[in-house]
């Protein structure tokens with residue numbers, strides 16, 4: 001038994017060292033397996049405006065995509081152009097987005113972003129980030145109050161199609177279980193995997209990992225018998241008992 005335990009730890013260590021040496025290759029092979037299983041995630045032909053995407057991502061914090069989508073639609077219905085939010089009382093924004101939860105905090109973040117951008121450009125716009133390199137754009141956007149690295153990186157991926165993979169709790173958890181990273185927070189996972197992300201696959205990698213995390217590799221207990229990555233996964237507590245599977249295919253940020 002002890003010998004079995006030690007050979008398993010050696011295997012996991014070797015797998016981790018391999019991932020560390022070849023993270024780019026490993027990301028490509030994880031992506032291939034996920035794409036075979038879930039397909040290529042659908043994407044609108046015209047990518048969303050960066051400010052639309054930033055506001056939608058603020059609304060999506062700590063809630064599900066269905067509720068944040070409703071909040072986004074409410075806001076859009078009342079304010080067809082973001083410039084109509086300039087000078088609006090924060091309470092009015094709060095009322096429109098209540099369904100997404102944390103309404104006070106999110107309304108304040110949206111108002112801060114709108115006020116900041118309208119001072120800079122007269123009408124609020126994030127178009128200037130199109131001309132920045134990804135690291136510069138991240139630096140600028142994370143200076144807005146209420147905008148962290150995850151929100152800013154979603155703008156880069158979903159709106160500007162950069163080779164940047166945002167990291168939420170699902171992406172952080174699954175990549176740690178698989179063994180691609182050994183990190184203690186989504187921010188650290190983001191820095192690890194985005195040092196040199198492979199070209200052209202960030203959207204499918206990110207979106208399919210979220211589906212994996214919602215439907216199969218769930219937080220409480222993974223359903224490893226249904227997992228396309230089972231052969232390459234280093235997680236020592238795999239669970240082959242449960243057959244339960246959820247549907248997590250609706251993605252807010254591809255519906256903005």
Ligand code: SF4
Pocket residue numbers: 174177178216217218222223224227228229230231233234235238239
């Ligand atoms: S094999 Fe299990 S633990 Fe590993 S990624 Fe798949 S579901 Fe998660």
